[in-house]
Structures are given as C-alpha cells and as structure tokens.
Amino acid sequence: MSDWTVTQSPAAGRRPRALSPLREHLRDTFWFAPMAAMVAVFVVWLAAQALDAAIVEALQNDGDYETLDELLRFADDAKAVVSAVASAMMTFIGVVFSISLVAVQMASGQFTPRVVRLFVRSRITKATFAIFLATFVLSLLVLTSFDTAEDARAVTTVPLVQSVLTLCMVAFSLLLFVLYVNTTLRLMRISYVIARIAAESFRVTASMPVTADGPDTPDLGTATAWVPHEGRAGVLRDVHITRLVRTARKHGVTLRLIPRIGDFVVPGTPLLAVHGGAAPPRRALRYTISVGVERTYHQDLGFGLRQLSDIALRALSPAINDPTTAVQALDRVVQFLAALSRRPLDAALHRDRHGVVRLVQPVPGWTELVDLGFTEVRGCAVGSPQVSRRMLAGLDDLLLLAPPERSEPLMRHRELLHQAVDRAEQFPSDRAFALHPDRQGIG
Template identity: 30%
Template sequence: MWSPFWSVPAACVLISLLLGLFLPSLEKNLSESTLDFVFAGGPDAAREVLGTIASATISVAGLTFSITLVVLQLVASQFSPRMLSGFLRNRVVQATMGIFLGTFIYSLTVIRNVWTNDEELTGFVPRASVSLAFILVLGCLGFFLAFIRIIMGSMRVANAISEIGDETVALAKRLYPIEDAEVDPSMGPGWSPSPGDPRESVEANGHGALVWINYRRLMTWAERNDAIITIDRSVGEFVLTGQPLLRVWWDGELSDADIRLIHSSFEVHTERELHQDVAFGLRQLVDIIDRALSASVNDPATAAQSIHEIHRIFRHLVTVIEPSPYMADDDGNVRVVHKPQSISEMLHEVVAEIHYYGTDSALVPKLVENMLDDLEAAAADHFQSAVKHAQEIWEGKTEGPDTIRPENSEA
C-alpha cells in the first residue's frame, strides 16, 4: 500500500486533518494557565499566523512539485526513463510533499476554531494547535533542505548510477543465498508431470510487467488443496490479458474464489520494479550505457561508471546459489514450480548488449575484459562455464544471447 507516490502524502494529509479537527476540541477543556508556555497571541494574531503558514506552504508545495517534474524530465532524457520509478519511490521526496500539504490542511482546519466575541472582548485561541503549526513549519524547512539535497544528488550521474547499483545488490543479497561448503547447489526435491495428469490453466487478467509474486500465498493454497502449481511466467516478463499464467495440477475444479486468490498473488504494473526483479536493475544500467555510447550523447565516462556497477553486481551474483525452481512444503512435497531469473542468462544478455554498442569505444572494451577476468577468478564452480561463455560472446565467438541457455540447470 506504500508503493505509490501518493501514499505518503495522502497519509500526511489525513493525519493533519484529524489533528486539526480534534486537537482544538481537546484544548477547550483545558484551563488557560495550562497553556501559558505556548502561543500567547490573541485571535487576530492566531488567524494571521495560520493564514500565513497556509499560504506559504501551499506555494512551496507547488514549487516542490514543479521542481520534481523538471528533475523527472532531466532524468528521463539524460539517463533512462526507467530510472523515474526509483526517484518517485524516494521517501524523502514523498515525505516533503506530504508535510507541506499536511501543514496546509492543518492550518486551514485549525483556523476554523479561532473566534472572538466583540461584545465581551473575549474569545478562544487554540494555543497548542497554533504552536504545533509553527513546529510543522520548522519540519517543512528541514524536509525542503533534504529535498534539495536529493534533487542535487539525482542530477549527478555518478550518484544515480551508484544508487541503482546499491538497490540491485541489496535485492540480490536478499534473494540469492551465498554459497558455502555446507550447501550443495543441486540439493532439493524435483517434480515433473506424468502424461494424462489432470490440470487446469489460469490466464492473466491484466497486462503489464510482472513485478511481484506472492509465493507464500500460492504455497499455502496448494498445500491446503493438495495441488501443484506451475508458474509459466518469470518476474520481469510482460504478460497480456488472456495469456496462460500458471497451471494447477490436481483433481479438483477451481472456483471463482480460488481464481481471485491466485490472481491476487501476482502484481502486474505498467513498468518493471525492483521488488523481485534483479534483472531490472541491470536493465537500467545497460540502458544508461547504450545512451551514453550513442553518437548524440558520446559520454564514455558515464558508460564506464555503469560498467563498474554491473561488475559489482555480478561479483556477488557469481558466488551465490541460484534458487531451485521447485518449492516444497515442510513435508518435502513440491507445491510450486516457478521460473527464477537465471544469473547466467542475465550475464550473457548484458555482455552481448554492451558488445553490440561498445566495441568501437576506446574505454569500454578494456573495462569489460577486466570485469570478465575478475568474474572468472571469483565465480563459484557452477558459474565457471557461464563466465567463459560470456567471454566468448565478448570476443565474438558466439552469435549472442538468443542461442544461450543456462549452463547450470542442475542448480
């Protein structure tokens, strides 16, 4: 629920609205002496302070939104359009928009409770509420400075590339276990259907990139119904409405509730995201390399920085154990068969695309050769053939990744 850009600003506005409604009501039950340490002005001063805060915060919120649009345009044109999602996911950007909008709503809500009685020259001023508005203004200033820092950093290509690398490495460490002497890459149960086994196909009910699969939910359903689910699509693939999404191997019949639960286990967006998709991080870096090596941009230094980040990512990936396609329950029975992203295929595709665009560069070939030599030295035994195949692709001894299949299918 916190993934969309508007989620944090919407939460800030809702909280501010509730505070503006209930905090002045609580103050009416407190004595004046209790609130001597807060705002000491009268009704007119309170109205002026709250009105100034409301007008200033909404103006700066508009400025912040305008700056965000300009930065998004620059990022899309200079680096890659696929980097926009990373900028919009930044919590500082979201919180900055949220606190400005929240302060605006809070000030307008509190100002309703400031009133005077001209005949008795008395009135009510929600002093603590006005003081809280002033504290929110200080928070707005702090977040605005942090926002400017994020903007300046996002416009530096080195920071943007490094951030993509950091997110991709963090995701790879979460998804892929490090190989050690106690774990055998070939360990784990297997499963294959027999001819004539009953099965039922489930089709996709939307179109877009498959960004996330709730394996736990699928495992729970399959175990409860004594079924086996084979997923036909891998994370990162583009699916169309009506395309086969998975098959259920069992003797029963899927109900509408079962189909809704299965569909809710798949998240499809218009663009790929770094939730379970390590290849998307590499895709962004390769896009930057392609754009940097184009004749219109001609920026080999940016391409070199992206190659360094790709090297860092694969330096970790070639030491891990690829997940088994077979997922079993606690009793060892296979319940879900999926298609994990192949590290070998990712390496081959990256090297092939850099080879296509970067062989004529004076800087890129040496960097890629050094990367592949280092990967060969660091790779685990079950990745040695994949790295050697990548070296053959770079040397032009193979036709490209279309003819390549994972070398370590036993993993």
C-alpha cells in the same frame, strides 16, 4: 510460524522473507503518502482543538479571565502568522512540484526512462510533499478555529495548541525542504543513480529464495492442470507468494509459475501449472498475481541489470558519447554478477511450514544474467577503449570468482569482444591498447 519457508541462500546472508506486494505497490505510487498525511493531520487537529477548548473551559471555571485576555491577544497575533503560513505553503508546494518535474525530465532524458521510478519511490520526496500539504491543510483548519468573541467570558476556544502545532509543522517543512533539495541534487548525479539501482538489485537478491538443482528439488512430473491468465495484458510485476503457498497447501498440490517476473502476459496464456491434483478454484487464486504496465524491483532479479545496461547504452550513443558513465554502469554490473557468481539460480522453491515445496518460481539463470549485463554494451564498446578495457577487466574478475561450470558465457563474451576489436582497429598498437584489462577503463 509462517506458512512458508525457504532454503537458505549463502549469498543472502540471512533468511529471505516474503515482501508484501501491497507495500511495494504503495511505494510505487505518489498519492498514498500525501493522502495519509492529510488524514492524519485532520485527526491531530481535532485532538488539538479539543485540548484548546479544555484549556479555555478550565480557565473560565477558575475565573482566570486575565490569562484568557492574554490568550486572546496571542490569538490575534497567531492568526496573522497562520494566514501567512497558509499562503506561503502553496508557493512551497509549487516549488517542490516544479523541481521534481525538472529533475525527472533531465534524468529520463540523460540516463534512461526507467530511472524515473527512483524519484517516485524516493521517501524524502514523498515526505516533503506530504508534510507541505499537511501543513497547508492544518493552517486552513486552524483559521476556522479562531473565535470572533472579544469578551473572555464568551469565548469558547483559543487555538493556542493548534497555533504552536502549525509553527512546528512549518519548521519541520523547512527542514524537509532542505533535505529534499539535497536528495534531488544527488538523484540527478549519475553515480548516485547507479548506486541506487545496485542497492535495489541487491535487496531483491537478498529477499529472493533461490535454490539450486539437487537432491532437494522435487520431481514434479507432468502437469495435471493449468491456470490461464484472465486479467488484463501487461508485465508480470510480482506474485503473492504467501497466498499461493497457502492455497497450494490447502488443496494438496504444487504450483509452478510459467512466465518469469518481468514477462509480458496476455489473457488466455498459461500462467500456473498445477502438479499433483486439480487446479484450485479461481476465487482462491484471486489477488495472487499482479500485472502492471512496467517492471518493478520487487521480485524481478534482472531488472537492475536491465537498467544498468540501458544507462551504459545511452551513454555510448553518438548523441551523448559518455564512456565514463558506461564504465560506471559496468562497475555495478560486475559487482552484481560477482555476488551471484556462486549463488544457485534458475528456480526459486517456496515451501510450506512442513518443508513441502508448494510453489516453483522461475528466475533468470547465470548465462541469461551474464548476457543481459554484457551483450548490448559489448556491441557498443567497439571504438571506445575505455569501455572495452573495463569490460575485459570485469570478465577476468568474474572468471576468478565464478565456479568452472559457469565460465563458458564469460569466456564467450571475452572472445567476442576480442574479435570485435580486432575487426575494428586496424593498427596492432590500438588493438593491444583497447584489449588491455583496466578496472578504471583508462586509469
């Protein structure tokens, strides 16, 4: 049984699970997939080379030199093909790299720099680059396997299997190149980028074990010890929940994470509060906290809303002036908040196998999420009726979905938007038009 369990969240629809920080960090890198592919293709080449040597040895033992002569003639033709493949793959790799750089530059300039990580995390981009490099390495390795002997009795190996494997890799590379171009073109469309951000945000929501304040929430009391941050300064990316729960259970304490995921932490500031005993030794807490230079989706509940707000703000800037993109971002903001409207927030309680709370992780509350989704966009919505109408429609929808105790921040944003439009529009007809709720903005 797992070392930790969590209270089931009605919004998740399934039992949340602890995602591996290592796996998530590898997804945020671009070097791992190509390196793994090149190592794997080297192992495959060794196996294919051994198989080719076994085939030649079997034919020589049987005295079937006529077949060996045919294989030697095939090898001459295959060598020319493999040489051409080795040259062409470098060109393809350059094309893939150039397309990626152009796409990243356009996306970061038009949308927000934070969407660059969508390109880095794209599986098809990594697979294409990895397979291209693997095909190039394989073709070079195969070229070293061609035997210069012309006599069938003296030949030691004929790269038959290796040549066929190279051709299969070329075919696979061409297929991936088509898929890569299609995926890159989709990532350059704002509607698809916004949809990807929303999908990543919902994945975080489903995996985070967020529990409500209530009778199941323990009274931790006063902290008995503190654990300061001793690593480098940076953004708190995630914590290794399983290790922290296991460590707290082993030492009979409860740990409370003080900063939220996404906060900037500096050395010396309190990182963990310990309740019920002494602080665990530093070696037990090693590799449980991950600090980086930017936020990630892994455990950050508000990062998706941050990106959606950034896209809407960039779209409403005078340099771009694209209110339709802002409306598309608001669509996903409303969708995300609607999914959280009845979900317990404010704290995530991680329990051990006996149901004892061992780790308390702070998460954004309802008011904070609503402010994150609407405050900055509302300030730029004045003068753009399309955005103000869509925002009002979204707030009205959320007021219908959220429980009464969560209506205050929604009503506040609604009232502030009314006041801003009243001050900006001097004609009653313009004010009435800008304040008419419309899910399409101006449908």
